[in-house]
Amino acid sequence: MSQIAGHHHISMITKTAGENHHFYRDILGLRRVKKTVNQENPKMYHLFYGDLTGSPGTELTFFEIPNAGRTHRGTNAITKIGLFVPTQQALHDWLHRLDEHHISHSGITSYADREAIHFEDPDGLRLVLLNGEKDTLPDFWTAWPDSPIPEESRILGMGPVEITVQNAKSLSATLEKIFGYTLAKHTGEGLLYQSTKGHAFGEILIVEQDGPVEKPGKGSVHHLAIRVKDGEDLRYWAEKIKDYGYDILFMKDRFYFESLYFKEENGILFELATDGPGFTVDASVESLGTKLDLPPFLETKREEIERNLKQID
Incomplete structure (x- = not known):
């Protein structure tokens, strides 16, 4: 039986790729x-950060849009990203690191019924570090040995993703009836759903909020990608989505994975992405992320593409 195996990746907008790279690699240690x-x-960079190989569930990705304005926050948007760290002590280590880099934070508080630290990246993207010591996390998530963060404190991968909508009932029905998510609990923030019952690595936290719809800009989330096994599985889910009444916006082989996109009733954009072939299909593990990689269908345009991009480290 097909099952959504958790988060695959999540994609955001950044204004400056160089600053983004410094923050996520040098400060967060991804x-x-x-x-x-x-x-x-x-003409636009797409940067991926994660564990050693960018395993599904660890990937934070960013489109660089230099003319992006600020996000006008509101409802019908993906509004927060949880990131697991190994222990309570790791949270204390992160307090010192955030202070050291003059990053404002909440101190240790709570989120989704876990100990947590809330903070924002340079673009205003809302992030939450979460104590994951009581959670069972994927054993294929693999530490990057060159991270500036000690292994006992490093960010492991994605936890609950918060989606704020005007109609929580509609989004709940989408998760339950199409994809088989189960309601794990009512938290102080909203409804916590799990793609795999009892496991935290695919959680979606639904917050119901009326009012103006968010106007995206730098630091806003473009879409959440959820994880499917392979191309055959992807086509199975495409039929389920269409049978439910949603349109498939498009399906595409992105070389590193296959994907499809649809919008649910509140306007939230979801992607379904396959596990493979992964980022080592055109690079060794050692060289990942060090040069500009292009899928074969863009390789013939490399010279033009590189000419239109501002060089980054």
Whole structure:
């Protein structure tokens, strides 16, 4: 039986790729596993960060849009990203690191019924570090040995992703009836759903909020990608989505994975992405993220693409 195996990746907007790279690699200690371009607009960088190989569930990805304005926050948007660390002590270590880099934070508080630290990246993206010591996390998530963060404190991968909507009932029905998510609990923030019952690595926290719809800009989330096994599985889910009444916006082989996109009733954009072939399909583990990688269908345009991109480390 097909099952959504958790988060695959999540994609955001950044204004400055260089600053983004410094923050996520040098301060948060994630590995940049792929430096490539937006396949629909190759004049735009698409950067991927994660564990040693960019395993599914660890990937934070960013489109660089230099003229992006500020986000006008509101409802019908993906509003927060949880990131697991190993222990309570790791949270205390992160308090010192955030202070050291003059990053404002909440101190140790709570989120989704776990100990947590809330903070923002340079673009205003809302992030939450979470104590994951009581959670069973994927054993294939693999530490990047060159991270500036000691292994006992490093960010492991994605936890609950918060989605704020005007109609929580509709989004709940989408998760339950199409994808088989189960309601784990009512938290102080909202409804916590799990793609795999009893496991935290695919959680979605639904917050119901009326009012103006968010106007995206730098630091906003473009879409959440959830994880499917392979191309055959992807086509199975495409039929389920269409049978439910949603349109498939498009399906595409992105070389590193296959994907499809749809929007649910509140306007939240979801992607379904396959586990493979992964980022080592055109690079060794050792060289991941060090050069501009292009899928074969863009390789013939490399000279033009590189000419239109501002060089980054």
